[in-house]
Amino acid sequence: METIAYLGPEGTFSELAATAFTKSAERFPYRDIPSCLQALAKKEVDGAAVPLENTIEGSVNITLDHLVHKHDLPIVGELAIPIAQHLLVHPKNADQCMETVYSHPHALAQCHDFLSKHLADAEWMHASSTAKAAQEISEDSGLKRAVIANRLAAKKYGLTVAAENIHDFANNHTRFVLLSTRNVQEDTLREMRPHVNKKTTIVVTLPSDYSGALHQVLSAFAWRKLNLSKIESRPMKTGIGHYFFIIDIDHEYDDVLVPGALEEIKAIGCGARLLGSYPSAVIHEENEMESTV
Numbered sequence: 001m002e003t004i005a006y007l008g009p010e011g012t013f014s015e016l017a018a019t020a021f022t023k024s025a026e027r028f029p030y031r032d033i034p035s036c037l038q039a040l041a042k043k044e045v046d047g048a049a050v051p052l053e054n055t056i057e058g059s060v061n062i063t064l065d066h067l068v069h070k071h072d073l074p075i076v077g078e079l080a081i082p083i084a085q086h087l088l089v090h091p092k093n094a095d096q097c098m099e100t101v102y103s104h105p106h107a108l109a110q111c112h113d114f115l116s117k118h119l120a121d122a123e124w125m126h127a128s129s130t131a132k133a134a135q136e137i138s139e140d141s142g143l144k145r146a147v148i149a150n151r152l153a154a155k156k157y158g159l160t161v162a163a164e165n166i167h168d169f170a171n172n173h174t175r176f177v178l179l180s181t182r183n184v185q186e187d188t189l190r191e192m193r194p195h196v197n198k199k200t201t202i203v204v205t206l207p208s209d210y211s212g213a214l215h216q217v218l219s220a221f222a223w224r225k226l227n228l229s230k231i232e233s234r235p236m237k238t239g240i241g242h243y244f245f246i247i248d249i250d251h252e253y254d255d256v257l258v259p260g261a262l263e264e265i266k267a268i269g270c271g272a273r274l275l276g277s278y279p280s281a282v283i284h285e286e287n288e289m290e291s292t293v
């Protein structure tokens with residue numbers, strides 16, 4: 001893989017994840033997650049690293065929905081990285097009282113307890129990414145804004161860390177997926193961490209709302225002893241009560257078991273689409289991450 005898209009600007013968690021997936025690829029920042037996926041679909045880049053799920057906040061719906069409704073971009077790798085959130089200020093404002101806290105909505109949500117306790121009177125304002133918030137306050141000390149972002153953004157934009165590790169739960173991780181239309185699985189496997197598992201992600205739609213439909217789908221996995229690590233319903237966007245299911249299977253797409261389960265699901269009238277079968281790894285500690293400064 002030579003080029004990889006990520007949610008920019010430089011210094012986001014997405015850039016940290018893109019670097020952890022592949023150090024050799026040239027990284028290209030995009031303004032939002034749909035633009036990263038669009039860039040890959042239009043072949044402006046070979047890959048895209050996008051967030052899928054956070055320990056505290058749950059699924060990143062914009063990624064899930066665009067992967068299901070708008071594109072056919074295979075997942076070729078998955079990496080969960082530690083998310084340490086810090087409160088950053090412009091060095092000229094180190095001793096000032098801040099009127100606003102600015103960050104990506106997920107970062108603000110991950111620090112809700114801290115904000116309620118220490119910055120309850122400030123306005124909590126959304127930015128397109130943690131690093132975008134950091135970049136903006138670095139350019140104007142008159143803003144009287146604190147941001148929530150990572151240490152990389154603090155270094156990149158010359159900001160002072162006013163409070164460290166302000167996320168509400170210690171084990172804060174975000175799962176990122178690497179998408180690519182190229183067959184890069186072997187490369188990513190080699191570059192990824194030693195503890196690599198194989199996973200398969202599928203999307204299932206039910207033919208109509210009848211009793212036991214989901215039970216029938218799940219039994220196709222149960223009797224094959226295929227463990228599911230996640231099942232989540234999301235709206236089809238066609239009407240209230242219409243859902244699709246994203247299912248993560250703790251197994252590679254082999255010759256027999258997973259294809260057999262998908263055929264069985266289709267035979268009972270459900271839709272089943274493969275989003276990818278890929279290596280999956282976890283980076284537990286922040287000091288295991290490569291810095292990109």
Ligand SMILES: O=C(O)C(=O)C[C@]1(C(=O)O)C=C[C@@H](O)C=C1
Pocket residue numbers: 007011012013014015051054060083104106107128129130131174
């Ligand atoms: O704003 C960033 O730094 C991002 O990479 C986005 C994002 C997200 O979408 O959840 C990624 C990881 C963290 O959970 C916080 C924000």
